[in-house]
Amino acid sequence: MTGADVLVIGGGLHGCSAALHLALKGVAVTLVEKDYVGRHASGVNAGGVRRLGRALPEIPLSVASMELWRRIEELTDDDCGFESHGQIKIAESEEDLAKCRARRAAVMEAGFAHEEIIGQDELRALAPAVSDHCVGGLISRGDGAALPFRTVQAFRNKAARLGTRIIEGVAVRGVARSGGIWTATLADGRRLQAPVVVNSAGAWADRFAAAVGEPVPLEAVAPMLMITERRAPFLTPVVGAMSRTLSFKQFPNGTTLIGGGYLGRADPDRNVAAVDVRALAENARTVRDLFPVMRDAQIVRAWAGIEARTPDGLPVIGPSATEPGLLHSFGYSLHGFQLGPIVGSLLAELIVHGRTNLPIEPFSIARFAAGRPA
Amino acid sequence: MIELGQVAHLDASYDLVVIGAGPAGLACAAQASAGGARTLLVDENAAPGGQIYRSVGATPLRARRDILGADYWTGEELASSFAASGAAYLAGATVWQVSPEREIGLSKDGSARLIDARHVVMATGALERPFPIPGWTQPGVMTAGAAQILLKTAGATATGRVVLAGSGPLLWLIAAQSLAAGRSFSAILDTTPKANWTAALAHLPSFLASPYLAKGLKLLRRVRREIAVVSGVTALEAEGDGRLERVRYVAGGETRTIGADHLFLHQGVTPNVNMASAAGCELVWDDLQLCWRPKADAWGRTSVPGIAVAGDGAGIAGAEAAALRGSLAALDALDALGLLPGDEKTRRAAPLRKTLARYDRGRGFLDALYRPAKSFRTADGDTIACRCEEVTGGQIRAAVADLHVAGPNQLKSFLRCGMGPCQGRLCGLTVSETIADARGVSPADVGYYRLRSPVKPITLAEIATLDQTEADVKAVARG
Amino acid sequence: MFQRLPDIRGDALSFTIDGKAAQARAGETVASALLLAGVETCRTTPVSGAPRAPYCLMGVCFECLVTIDGRGNQQGCLVTVQDGMRVETQIGRGKRELGR
Structure with missing residues (x-):
């Protein structure tokens, strides 16, 4: 049996970020990942580094996380492919523009000013290939995108360089606490001990939560992405739309990435996610409508990764409500990538200093406790 | 056979969809249709035959049957049996999806369609094994199979100084066919590792009893009489400045260079597994044939219910065996569809299996003898592994060493390896073997x-119109 | 160079390669027709600009990508050449791009 100060279950971005920030504070961490680091949602999402359009309770974390993204190379020794060319939600009608204005007002009310309205001229200047019917939009200029798998791997490698023990290809079968110490049993029979456990097991995290008596209504979903052949450069910001689900961007190499949260079929028991092309049809129509130049672009790949979604669409972040020495970080509901750096950091603060200045109450697992409305 | 001109003419569902019109697919579709299954055969090429019998009904070499040899023309019978069947046939179409639920996505001439199948047989055939050597992406270098396709489909051959390099039965067949067409080669550079003979000898007795021996010896004799063959080639390089000019090679420890206008490369064929893999069929690594193949039972049934593989796509065994395996898959499909009484399937399979066993006998010898050297299967240094994204062997090795990249999927994020238009078809084996x-x-x-x-x-645009009704499409057309 | 054998017959047809007239025989693929017309390099790569020619002729390698009747990135080896067809090579980075 081997020990560590903290055992992290799950090697997605959140697990790796927690491990890195703990290692930076000199904590001995063991991270266990059942596949390889970044195998599912963390490695195959659209890579959006976005504050734009976030649920209001997430904005303080998202804004703080953006500060870490701006110095991501300092943090991980890798640029993670992060580029900041802004994120725009396109307005296709006057109604959409009204929604933009209402949203901006709500964000301002909450004390933040990163979301701004742009008119048709500025939209066309930023995205020259946009369809004529688009009238403006909402922009967050400092937002951008990074390369997801590369990012996870960078966090993993830096954590490993700082002494984190990383076990890949072995699942944690179960955890139990006795005498103030957690014992995790691995699929290969090994047992690991640590006083603190971080549950960042993504779509599998509910199993660990349920085992300690705090079930969470987590749904495993499989958001899909498509990637096209190279096109001449025509777009630098990441774009979405006010009234449709979309995440669309062009890489510097000319390929474009189309996402937006259309769901394939997730099968967490078999560890597979399947693409559903019918569901991608609407995604393709949105891009075709907003960027007619994409009409004959060839889709060369599509894929799906398994991700966990909560009923209220907010993640579960923070201490367990039933067990001491257990912290949760999961249920990011298709938008956890940008939050990776800051949540790892605040978990490390919670573990080492017992507190964080960031407002994490809205993400407490206690909101799912029996008798409380979800 | 009922030839369909466009995807709009397809039924919404079929009892059996066969993918690929090579020997396995033709035999399977003809037999299943005769057995009462509503069958569709979809193929990427414009005419039946696959690669081995490519253009067998349409080749301009019809007046010169001697060139391609008797084995090629056996494809005529398969094609005509299929033509006489009641199966539907969609040629020149791309199958871009087979889901585990057997929903099939296909396109032809820019229109896409989704149809359902109760049973699927993938007869996707073989690919030539990638042959990553320095300079292999230059114009002037192509696969020997490509040269053969030009001969079959256009009656055309290369002129000037032509070098054929590599290993395997097809190499000798192609050489013999060119000679029959009146075109010779400057040299054949045989990369068969000499040590392979030791391993192959263990399989000699069964090979002697197989149908391959007589054919093989005849081919070899003819070729060796007319073309200079350099044996024991251990390194190859295509040199030139924007186009092939010379081939440099090492044989017996000596480096030599010959001028060349064309270099044709070949080192055997491997199963085309991309579609099966994307459908969720489990793959296994075959260490003798050095390739991935779908895990399949004696009927070709994969790990996904209702999806079978037949022919070389299920494991390399050659054209004759492919047709037999296609027939076996057809029997299994008919049985699964409830179209065969009792143990009719087993009864009818027995003579097929007997013939199949004859062809299997010689395979071990060929596999052992023509097992390509690791140095020709993996990429190193500046040699390109992924042609689409121009990723070198050296970059792959560095990613493994420095970035802890453990497999081909992780590699994509760092090097875009396998993410170009060929979707990893060509480089898949090279990349797996180089990482390994x-x-x-x-x-x-x-x-x-x-x-x-x-x-x-x-x-x-094809994806965008997929789940739209006819009314939607008309509305878009009007708008 | 590639040449048809002397006794090969077939219906001749005309098409264009980068606007110049060329001949082919019915049933040939676009990739074969290019090679037989002496056009070997059909594209340059978007990564380094290196010249590429058809490599496998069986739909696997995607080296023979050309623009056919205005549609870019078509696999020349899978398309049968037609009378009057307009084939354009994809030589020069950024040639086959936006707006096509």
Whole structure:
């Protein structure tokens, strides 16, 4: 049996970020990942580094996380492919523009000013290939995108360089606490001990939560992405739309990435996610409508990764409500990538200093406790 | 056979959809249709035959039957049996999806369609094994199979100084066919490792009893009489400045260079597994044939219910065996569809299996003898592994060493390896084997590219119109 | 160079390669027709600009990508050449791009 100060279950971005920030504070961490680091949602999402359009309770974390993204190379020794060319939600009608204005007002009310309205001229200047019917939009200029798998791997490698023990290809079968110490049993029979456990097991995290008596209504979903052949450069910001689900961007190499949260079929028991092309049809129509130049672009790949979604669409972040020495970080509901750096950091603060200045109450697992409305 | 001109003419569902019109697919579709299954055969090429019998009904060499040899023309019978069947046939179409639920996505002439199948037989045939040598991406270098396709489909051959390099039965067949067409080669550079003979000898007795021996010896004699053959070639390089000019090679420890206008490369064929893999069929690493193949039983049934593989796509066994395996898959499909009484399937399969066993006998010898050297299967230094994204062997090895990249899927994020238009078809084996080599493990531990639909590129507009009703499409057309 | 054998017959047809007239025989693929017309390099790569020619002729390698009747990135080896077809090579980075 081997020990560590903290055992992290799950090697997605959140697990790796927690491990890195703990290692930076000199904590001995063991991270266990059942596949390889970044195998599912963390490695195959659209890579959006976005504050734009976030649920209001997430904005303080998202804004703080953006500060870490701006110095991501300092943090991980890798640029993670992060580029900041802004994120725009396109307005296709006057109604959409009204929604933009209402949203901006709500964000301002909450004390933040990163979301701004742009008119048709500025939209066309930023995205020259946009369809004529688009009238403006909402922009967050400092937002951008990074390369997801590369990012996870960078966090993993830096954590490993700082002494984190990383076990890949072995699942944690179960955890139990006795005498103030957690014992995790691995699929290969090994047992690991640590006083603190971080549950960042993504779509599998509910199993660990349920085992300690705090079930969470987590749904495993499989958001899909498509990637096209190279096109001449025509777009630098990441774009979405006010009234449709979309995440669309062009890489510097000319390929474009189309996402937006259309769901394939997730099968967490078999560890597979399947693409559903019918569901991608609407995604393709949105891009075709907003960027007619994409009409004959060839889709060369599509894929799906398994991700966990909560009923209220907010993640579960923070201490367990039933067990001491257990912290949760999961249920990011298709938008956890940008939050990776800051949540790892605040978990490390919670573990080492017992507190964080960031407002994490809205993400407490206690909101799912029996008798409380979800 | 009922030839369909466009995807709009397809039924919404079929009892059996056969993918690929080579020997396995033709035999399977003809037999299943005769057995009462509503059958569709879909193929990428314009005419039946696959690659081995490519253009067998349409080749301009019809007046010169001697050139391609008797084996080629046996394809005529398969094609005509299929033509006489009641199966539907969609040629020149791309199948870009087969889901585990057997929903099939296909396109032809820019229109896409989704149809359902109760049973699927993938007869996707073989690919030539990648042959990553320095300079192999230059114009002037192509696969020997490509040269053969030019001969079959256009009656054309290369002129000037032509070098044929590599290993395997097809290499000698192609050489013999060129000679019959009146075109010779400057040299054949045989890369068969000499040590392979030792391993092959163990399989000699069964090979002697197989149908391959007589054919093989005849071919070899003819070719060796007329073309200079350099044996024991251990290194190859295509040199030139923007186009092939010379071939440099090492044989017997000596380096030599010959001028060349064309270099044709070949080192055997491997199963085309992309579609099966994307459908969720489990793949296994075959260490004798050095390739991935779908895990399948004696009927070709894969790990996904209702999806079978037949022919070389299920494991390399040659054209004759492919047709037999296609027939076996047809029997199994008919049985599964409830169209065969009692144990009719087993009864009818028995003579097929007997013939199949004869062809299987010689295979071990050929596999052992023509097992390509690792140095020709993996990429190193500046040699390109992924042609689409121009990723070198050296970059792959560095990613393994420096970035802890453990397999081909992780590699994509760093090097875009396998993410170009060929979707990893060509480089898949090279990349798996190169990573395995760098890590000092088996390709079985490294795995293969995880593939998902679309397994062939499809336009955004094609996907966008997929689940629309006819009324929607008309509305768009009017708008 | 590639040449048809002397006794090969077939219906001749005309098409264009980058606007110049060329001949082919019915049933040939676009990739074969290019090679037989002496056009070997059909594209340059988007990564380094290196010249590429058809490599496998069986739909696997995607080296023979050309623009056919205005549609870019078509696999020349899978398309049968037609009378009057307009084939454009994809030589020069950024040639086959936006707006096509």
